[in-house]
Amino acid sequence: xxxxxxxxxxxxxxxxxxxxxxxxxxxxxxxxxxxxxxxxxxxxxxxxxxxxxxxxxxxxxxxxxxxxxxxxxxxxxxxxxxxxxxxxxxxxx
Numbered sequence: 001x002x003x004x005x006x007x008x009x010x011x012x013x014x015x016x017x018x019x020x021x022x023x024x025x026x027x028x029x030x031x032x033x034x035x036x037x038x039x040x041x042x043x044x045x046x047x048x049x050x051x052x053x054x055x056x057x058x059x060x061x062x063x064x065x066x067x068x069x070x071x072x073x074x075x076x077x078x079x080x081x082x083x084x085x086x087x088x089x090x091x092x093x
Contacts, residue, residue, distance in 0.1 A: 006071065013068060018051050019061040023071060025050055026091045043088045 006014065006023050014020045029042055044055045051058065065072045075090040 011069075013064055017061050017064070018053055018057050019064045021051050022047065022058060022061040023065055023093075026072065026093060029091070030093055 007020065009020075014023075025047060042050075044058050047058045048055045062072070062074060066074055071093070073092040075092065077087045077090065079085040079087055
């Protein structure tokens with residue numbers, strides 16, 4: 001139900017760029033209890049492909065959803081022993 005409220009929200013920030021579409025896509029990834037959990041942790045490139053945009057656009061939308069309005073929290077895990085390499089982000093709605 002919360003996702004429906006976001007979709008109907010006329011907030012200019014949500015309607016700018018891909019923030020609203022990204023949130024809806026993350027909701028679609030959120031239920032991993034009955035699916036392969038790798039599907040619940042999409043890489044930025046997969047999100048960009050699904051939204052037909054660049055990773056920079058995904059990053060901007062993520063930043064808005066996380067920092068500006070607090071709809072999501074992003075956990076950015078590092079690969080053990082490789083401080084410059086990340087695993088897929090975990091998005092908490």
